[in-house]
Amino acid sequence: MDLYQYIDGLTEEELGVFAKQCDTTPLYLWKLARAQRRGEHLIKEKLSSLIESNSNRLVRRWESNPHDWFVTWPELIGADGAPAVPAQQGAPA
Numbered sequence: 001m002d003l004y005q006y007i008d009g010l011t012e013e014e015l016g017v018f019a020k021q022c023d024t025t026p027l028y029l030w031k032l033a034r035a036q037r038r039g040e041h042l043i044k045e046k047l048s049s050l051i052e053s054n055s056n057r058l059v060r061r062w063e064s065n066p067h068d069w070f071v072t073w074p075e076l077i078g079a080d081g082a083p084a085v086p087a088q089q090g091a092p093a
Contacts, residue, residue, distance in 0.1 A: 003043070003051060004033035006059045021054040022047060036064070045072055 019026045035041035048064035062069035
């Protein structure tokens with residue numbers, strides 16, 4: 001599930017709580033979610049981790065950074081539900 005899908009399913013109150021847990025604002029989360037859907041923005045590592053943990057892992061870190069998640073978080077390679085690492089990239093050393 002991507003960030004947009006997740007926050008779209010929250011009430012205004014739930015979104016406020018979620019944003020506070022992620023140390024940001026609802027407006028910023030919406031801005032990121034829309035930009036991410038357009039392929040215009042990747043979510044920074046710290047916020048990606050906060051989103052993942054505070055969404056009870058419904059929004060995974062690899063959704064926030066789909067092109068290079070395996071470089072930032074090599075420990076997720078092979079995790080349940082993780083996308084495949086592109087063959088030309090290989091696993092990080």
